[in-house]
Amino acid sequence: MTLDVIATYATAVFLLIGSGFVIVGVIGLLKFNDPMTRLHAPTKVGTIGIGMLLLASMTHAFASGDGSLHELLIMAFLFVTAPISANFIAKVNIHSRTCEVPPSPSRDDTWSTLKSPDLDQEIKGGVQE
Amino acid sequence: MTSALGLLNIALVIAFVSLALGQVLSMVRLMLGPTYGDRILALDTMVINALGLVVVIGIRQGVQIYFEVSLLIAMLGFVSTVALARFILRGDIIE
Amino acid sequence: MSLFLIVALPFFGALLPGLMNSAGRSACAGVTFTVSLAAFVGLLTNLPSVLSGDVVMARVDWMPALGLNFTLMLDGLGFFFALLILGIGLLIIAYARHYLSRDDNMGEFFTYLLLFQGAMVGIVLSDNILLLLIFWELTSLSSFLLIGYWKHLPEGRQGARMALVVTGTGGLAMIGGMLILGQIVGSYDLSVILANRDLIQADPLYVPALILILLGCFTKSAQFPFHFWLPHAMAAPTPVSAYLHSATMVKAGLFLMARMWPVLSGTPEWFMIVTTAGLVTMVLAAVIALFKHDLKALLAFSTVSHLGLITMLLGTGTAFGAMAAMFHILNHATFKAALFMSAGIVDHEAHTRDIRRLGGLRTLMPVTFVIVTLAALSMAGIPLLNGFLSKEMMLEEATHTTLFGMPWLVPALATFGSLFSAAYCFRLIGHVFLGPVRNDYPAKPHDPGAGLWLPPAILVVFVVGIGIAPFLAEPFVKLVTASVLGGEAEVPKAYFKIWHGLVPALFMSIAAVVGGLLLMAVYNPALRLWDAAPRPEAKVIFEAIVEAVARLARRLILPLHNGAFTRYAVIGAIAIVAAGLHAWISGTAAAPTRTMQPATPIAIAGWLMLVGATCGLVLMHRDRLLSLILIGIVGLMVSIGFAFFSAPDLAMTQFTVEVVTIILLLLALNFLPKRTPVESSVLRRVRDAGVAIAGGLATFTLAYHYLLRDAIGTPISEFHLANSYKGGGGTNVVNVILVDFRGFDTYGEIIVLGIAALLIYALTETLLRGPVRARLLNRKPDQPRAGDMHPMMMVVLTRVVMPVVLMVGFYIFLRGHNEPGGGFIAGLIVSIAVVMQYMASGFAWTSARLKYPYHGVIGAGVLIAGLTGIGSWFVGKPFLTSDFTYVRIPPFQEFELATAALFDLGVFLSVVGAVMLSLESFSRLARRADETDSEYPMDIDPSRDNPPPDAVQPARESV
Amino acid sequence: MNHWIIAPVVLPAVLAPFIVLAARYHIGIQRTFSVAGVLALMAIALGLVVQVSDGSILLYQLSHWAAPFGIVLVGDRLSTMMVLLTVVLALFVLLYAIGSGWDNRGRHFHALFQFQLMGILGAFLTGDLFNLFVFFEVLLIASYGLMIHAGGNARLKAGVQYVLFNLVGSTLFLFALGSIYAETGTLNMADLANRVTLIGAEETVGIRVAAVLLLLVFAIKAAVVPLHFWLPSSYAEAPAPVAALFAIMTKVGAYAIIRVYTMIFPPDLQATAGLHDLWLLPAALVSLAIGMVGVLAARRLDRLVAFSVIGSMGMVMVAISLFTPAGIAAALYYIVHSTLAGAALFLISDLVRTGRANLELTPQPPFGGLALTAGLFFAGAIAMAGLPPLSGFLGKLLVLDAAIGSDLVVWIWVIVLVSSLIGIVGFARAGSMVFWKSHGEAASEVASAMTRPAVLSYVAAGGLISLLVANTVFAGQMHAYTTTMAAELFAPQPYISTVVDTPGKLSKPKEGL
Amino acid sequence: MARAFRWLLPHPLLTLLLTLVWTLLQNEVSAGMVVFGLILGIIIPWGTSIWWPDTPKGFRPGKMISYSIIVLWDIIVANVQVAWIVLTVPNSRLKPAWIVVPLDLRKPEAITVLAGTITLTPGTVSADLSDEGHSLLVHVLHTDDPDAVRDEIKVRYERRLKEIFS
Amino acid sequence: MELLVATAIGIMTAGGLYLVLRLRTFPVILGMSLLTYAVNVFLFASGRLTVGAPPILRDGVTTYTDPLPQALVLTAIVISFGMTAVVVMIALGAFLGADDDHVDDQPDTADTKPEGKA
Ligand code: NA
Ligand code: NA
Secondary structure, rough: OOOHHHHHHHHHHHHHHHHHHHHHHHHHHHHOOOHHHHHHHHHHHHHHHHHHHHHHHHHHHHOOOOOOOOOOHHHHHHHHHHHHHHHHHHHHHOOOOOOOOOOOOOOOEEEEHHOOOOOOOOOOOOOOO | OHHHOOOOOOHHHHHHHHHHHHHHHHHHHHHHOHHHHHHHHHHHHHHHHHHHHHHHHHEEEEEEOOHHHHHHHHHHHHHHHHHHHHHHOOOOOOO | HHHHHHHHHHHHHHHHHHHHHOHHHHHHHHHOOOOOHHHHHHHHHHHHHHHOOOOEEEEEEEEEOOOEEEEEEEEEEHHHHHHHHHHHHHHHHHHHHHHOOOOOOOOHHHHHHHHHHHHHHHEEEEEEHHHHHHHHHHHHHHHHHHOOOOOOOHHHHHHHHHHHHHOOOOOOOHHHHHHHHHHOOOOEEEEEEEHHHHHHHHHOOOHHHHHHHHHHHHHHOOOOOOEEEEEHHHOOOOOOOHHHHOOOHHHHHHHHHHHHHHHHOHHHHHHHHHHHHHHHHHHHHHHHHHHHOEEHHHHHHHHHHHHHHHHHHHHHHHHHHHHHHHHHHHHHHHHHHHHHHHHHHHHHHHHEEEEHHHOOHHHHOOHHHHHHHHHHHHHHHHOOOHHHHHHHHHHHHHHOEEEEEEHHHHHHHHHHHHHHHHHHHHHHHHHHHHOOOOOOOOOOOOOOHHHHHHHHHHHHHHHHHHHHHHHHOOHHHHHHHHHHOOOOOOOOOOOOOOOOOOOOOHHHHHHHHHHHHHHHHHHHHHHHHHOOOOOOOOOHHHHHHHHHHHHHHHHHOOOOOOOHHHHHHHHHHHHHHHHHHHHHHOOOOOOOOOOOOOHHHHHHHHHHHHHHHHHHHOOOOOOOHHHHHHHHHHHHHHHHHHHOOOOHHHHHHHHHHHHHHHHHHHHOOOOOOEOOOOOOOOHHHHHHHHHHHHHHHHHHHHHHHOOOOOOOOOOOHHHHHHHHHHHOOOOOOOHHHHHHHHHHHHHHHHHHHHHHHHHHHHHHHHHHHHHHHHHHHHOOOOOOOOOOOOOOOOOOHHHHHHHHHHHHHHHHHHHOOOOOOOOOHHHHHHHHHHHHHHHHHHHHHHHHHHOOOHHHHHHHHHHHHHHHHHHHHHHHOOOOOEEEEEOOOOOOOEEEEEHHHHHHHHHHHHHHHHHHHHHHHHHHHHOOOOOOOOOOOOOHHHHHHHOOOOHHHOOOOOO | OOHHHHHHHHHHHHHHHHHHHHHOOOHHHHHHHHHHHHHHHHHHHHHHHHHHHOOOEEEEEEEOOOOOOOOOEEEOOOHHHHHHHHHHHHHHHHHHHHHOOHHHHOOHHHHHHHHHHHHHHHHHHHHHHHHHHHHHHHHHHHHHHHHOOOOOOOHHHHHHHHHHHHHHHHHHHHHHHHHHHHHHOOOEEEEHHHHHOOOOOOOOOHHHHHHHEEEEHHHHOOOOOOOOOHHHHHHHHHHHEEEEEEHHHHHHHHHHHHHHHHHOOOOOOOOOOOOOOOHHHHHHHHHHHHHHHHHHHHHHHHHHHHHHHHHHHHHHHHHHHHHHOOHHHHHHHHHHHHHHHHHHHHHHHHHHHHHHHHOOOOOOOOOOOOHHHHHHHHHHHHHHHOOOHHHHHHHHHEEEEEHHOOOOOOHHHHHHHHHHHHHHHHHHHHHHHHHHHHOOOOHHHHOOOOOOOOHHHHHHHHHHHHHHHHHHOOOOHHHHHHHHHHHHHHHHHHHHHHHHHEOOOOOOOOOOO | HHHHHHEEEHHHHHHOOHHHHHHHHHHHHHHHHHHHHHHHHHHHHHHHHHHOOOOOOEOHHHHHHHHHHHHHHHHHHHHHHHHHHHHHOOOOHOOOEEEEEOOOOOOHHHHHHHHHHHHOOOEEEEEEEEEOOEEEEEEEEOOOHHHHHHHHHHHHHHHHHEEEEE | OOOHHHHHHHHHHHHHHHHHHHOOOHHHHHHHHHHHHHHHHHHHHHHOOOOOOOOOOOOOOOOOHHHHHHHHHHHHHHHHHHHHHHHHHHHHHHHHHOOEEEOOOOOOOHOOOOOOOO
């Protein structure tokens, strides 16, 4: 068994693992019945799934002779940006009151998202469902 | 080697199918909503899955050409997520 | 004098009175008179040639290919009319100088008058029927101006419009007739046409041509049923009426009938149409004239009647008829001009033209009385005056004319018409000048100065002179008649004399005069009868028709063009699909030449997503934010599709453009309603869906057709693939096409982007300066806003990620020539990086720290691209010719330097500048008055509580 | 290599960003550069016209790639005449914009104006269909900017519709281009002309649909009914000098139809035979009728002029649809005429607006400069309604003459003449309402808006009228030239071989395909 | 000298990061490319430093690496856990919870890394910050003992970050 | 595969057309975007469909997809982006001025709705 055969097997395995995680992430997205819990599945399970696919891509490139590391960069971007996306979506959920009201913070007055400008207090409606 | 390649081909098909399924299911969530948070989340998931698709297409076609495409999706995909979320949070996305 | 000069003098002279306006009224009139006199004298210089029977010609090519040339001809007929036009014109000018009041713009009046005079002279001297048409329509136009000269009078405006419309209609019909005539003969030269009588009358198009040309003549000469416009043109100042209705405009139709007489007359059609029209007009107008109380209206209808008389004479198609017609034209011009001018004098002095308010002026205005009496008696056909002579000839001709197989019809009607004619002439004299002097004139009438009475007096001299010594006019009239007849008939031998013996015409004449006197005796009962009789009012009918047409036009056009874009789009879509369908159905299709590729699961999944998102978008488009998300998915799927089908550059571009577009739409949606209300009916939605499905089917069919067939030749891109590296120095063929093979397209494309940004900026500026500004500043958000404008996580991430993204942008830019990428994508990436910073820390904070004005970036980009292109000129190559070389500077590897990269840099800068300027403009609209610019890049920063000692520098130093 | 032919594109394209960069806040400098640029363009255009007057074809290979692989600019009699016409029009429009101060009522007028010129001139010169699309877009987007220049609700609303309609048009253009490339594998017009002759009788749907889609694209630009709906409000709401400049834009569509349907899809080409015979001429006749009926129906002077533009385009299209040398010659003559007349009328309406504050066709008090404005309007109306002596009448005669021999000659004559009459009535009603009825109004209201337009405005409007006069006086020469042009168009082989056979970078003559 | 250095290299670590990114982008290591990357790594932060006004002090890259390895491991482990939860735990038995993490960290960069870590390790999402930035709101997907989760975050991540961003 | 692409073009065209015919500017603009996608794919398809042969020259590779339509589509994408930005801005300007985002001109309500007729 040469190195590239191993790499090919590894590619296949990474692909399978990655696909598995991707599908689990999406199942979570579909299955959970609360916006906040839904948020958990794809933003992270999906991320690791794609990470695996990238790993597969790397090993595959390695198997076909031209080693490649730049997929790492993609992975890094994903890992850096995923929390921001999650954070914003969570803020949307909190702001539009579509999740359980969070407990008060221990030290400060309120959560930053809920600190609506005074001007807006009387405004109703908007993009809410 | 042939068995390895065979496995790889099977794995590729499975990857394609699951990514495709993932897209379809995310689409279902997007349509169902019910909250904008869910919809943005579904979009975000679809963008990431699309990235996965491009990566797997790259493996399948054996070319490195798609690196830039995937890099762009990874790098900029979240921008639209943030923009949409900011729109709901603030209305004005640049303020 | 050259014929050109005779025609040109009035036209060029028309400039003078307008310019001389400030020099005074006499100067205006003087210069006009001089111009007119010069033309008149010029005409007289040609008298010898005309008398000797020569035809004077002048020719300059104008549009030879069309057959429209400046060809002028002076023969007896032309001379006769030109003489009338210019001669009476001189008298009119002199008269008008005294007639017009101080409030009237003299220069304007004489300018119009000279234009009109020139046009008339042009008509009678034209040897080219197209040229004649031009002058013909010019008389319509200039008379429109003259009739409407007193702009404050509604009658003037209406009369002018009516005259223009009626005579314009005739003119247009005549265009058709003349073109047919020209086609039959193969030339538009009158001299050629007049020589082809048989050819013309044998042509199947003779009758249409005849009808069309006669339409022109009848409208111009106010023949029944187009007679109604003439009286309403009386709203013009009297000099105009006198000129238009005695000597000129209305005679144009007669002139043309006479001109065309050799080729058009003599056929049953001509005879039937022309004679009938003339006869009816003569009788009808005479009857109407008798019951008109307005002096000028009476004269106007009498003109119509006399024109009918002349028309009838021309219609008979005999040489004698033609001669009588010419003679009567001359006579009518003299007495009618004199009468109009006298009517003007009465109006001028008594301040009314209403016959019922006049009477008894004989003693108050003796000079005028004499003039009017002589002229009117001439018109009535009293012997020793010139009217008698030609009327006799007319009656003589009538006795020889059989219409509709009834030999008595024409003589009877002619006598009847003459009877009424005599009657209104007697009324004119009797009711205005005879009878007791009244004491209720609106003004005290007295004879005017010689300036006003001299011109009609001169004409009356002719009236009497010819009447007493007809042989004086005979050679001239025969000369004219000869040129009317052309070679088609002999000039009649008959002599012009007062006494012909006891011929039927004499009895008819006597009957007419006596009958006229009797009619005057029973005038009042006749008037009551007339007033009681219902009769259509032409003006009302005409106005009603025009109004109805205008209303119909409005009904037709306005609702169709009411700004309903959706209907426009539906109509357009249907038209396009229908035209495409027609092309498809009428063509042939062979079997496919390419085999279908099997669909892979991934393609099917992508298709499902795309279709799902599209359908979702259509179904849920009322939720605007959701529809934005969905369009994002469509875009995402399209870009994945591009990647799948071997187009990485496209995939990248599509994806980045998608991101920017969504940002842009979100910026706009902030101001717009967030939902689209349900407004359209079900029926309408069904219609739209039908159109949409038709369009979809069309594009599907087309795409499917092409996808399964090869092009008819090798695509030109084979060359691009083969020479991309060799000649363009790049391995990314798409990029080489963009910056080299088809760099010019790209140049245009960045300019489009640059313009888009400029436009958006300009509109923002305009909006922010206009009434919208206050509304924008005080705008209330339409949704409750969350706290934390600039979340910490985003800000921190941006600090690290933005430089990395910029670097990736740079990388994509550099690699573009050989790998997927290029200036455009790089530009978008950099823009998104900057937008990220805007979204993180806000507009004010970010832009306050921005060093480069986006205007400058766009300008620099477009300039760099342009200058790169121009650079090639300096090595003698065409615009944008690329060159490249490979250089090696340690420690770097060998790398390529290409001018295409410089061009791409221009692209890059334009894109960055354009995208940023647009986004910035959008977000400037969102600035509110109640907002203070944030001082810090993030709202929440716990480290601000105990800042490190050396970080206390103010954050906004650059503002 | 003679670079003059690209100068009409590059000069404004460089001048515009320069104006943006250097003179953004100085209207005086902008005006100076803008006028200087147009004057230079005029000299260049004249030079080009002279160069091609002997029938030679100017070819310019962009990036030095031979056609059909690269983009080429081609100058022949037709394209250079259109360039000259555009530039001459532009000069007067620009003078008007400066004189009336329109250029200072919003931002970036001069830059947009230059870009607009670039787009129009490029469209006339390019020999490549996709490049034509690009120039269409350049001229369109600049026109959007100019159209909404100075803002205002009505204008913006009309602007939205104008942009949307043209976006649909651009989409259609791309469908057409995709079809053409899919069918023939080329985009160069001359090469396309060669390739379409290879299409056999057994497989014509592809090229037929492509040809028809292209025709429709140009028909939208040329405002042929029923694709004309974009025109009335956008022209009426546009600032006057802009609307005047737009007078040439409809001609871009007409130009493209002439070019494409004489060279690429000539009437005798079997594959595309019988395509538009059925409907183009009727559509043109309906356009003529609708335009002139619109003149009668309009309630506002600017709308009236806009409808007259539709009508005059109908006339042009009637002549074009004959697809005979005589028809094309007449059309080209009429194009020159109607461009000048339409532009003049838009400027004159603005002179009216200057004194009157609105253009409603209702009686209103007299206004400043009435007599002179009335005189100009009278001349413009005569020209537009096709009354003698101005070139409208001559053009009408040419069209009527060219129609002889057409199956629809009776229809053509009747509709041309009747619509002419309707137009006359419309113009007469409007003119007497605006210029005559105003005299009847009480003088007490005279104080309202008695601004007198600037002298430069009169110079510009009067200049266009005098060009109309020149077009009339020299009608013979003009028509002879357009006749030569038409002959050249119907014998395009010199054009085609010049374009296709000239070698470029890495390609020898007759190499490639 | 120091001032010149700060002017030239406002964020030295960013320069290093960019050089690394450049090298990765090229997908091959050569002296020329690294030098070029370094040049870019100097130019870009210099150009963007206006938007990163206050240079963070006292960052310890070494500890950051060990921290990253721990987090990476946690991510892998927890991913499996979450996947298990997604697949097996029905919605009715799911016990999501909000937890409030009082913060000892003060630097925005540190807080951001913490929040990011929390999100990346499955089962928890950092949802919001309190209005003064002294508490972090975290959502837990499934837990019986929210306090334990909070303590673990504080001990396992926040303590380490405090050292890294000292 | 060809069928998929062709139907996708057709469906996007249909969807786009339907939205273009709506009454408010926002859906109309989205419809235009959809139409733009359709036409871009159509233009792209004029080079026919090839999988796995991007037009990036590689040693030893001879099959490439047609690069020209790609370049054309790129140009078209850029231009339509500019156009979209412009139409959005103009539509926004029109809305801000009149507080009305109808695409069609609205009939004068002042004439048609006489008020106070009790
Ligand atoms: Na993301
Ligand atoms: Na206007």
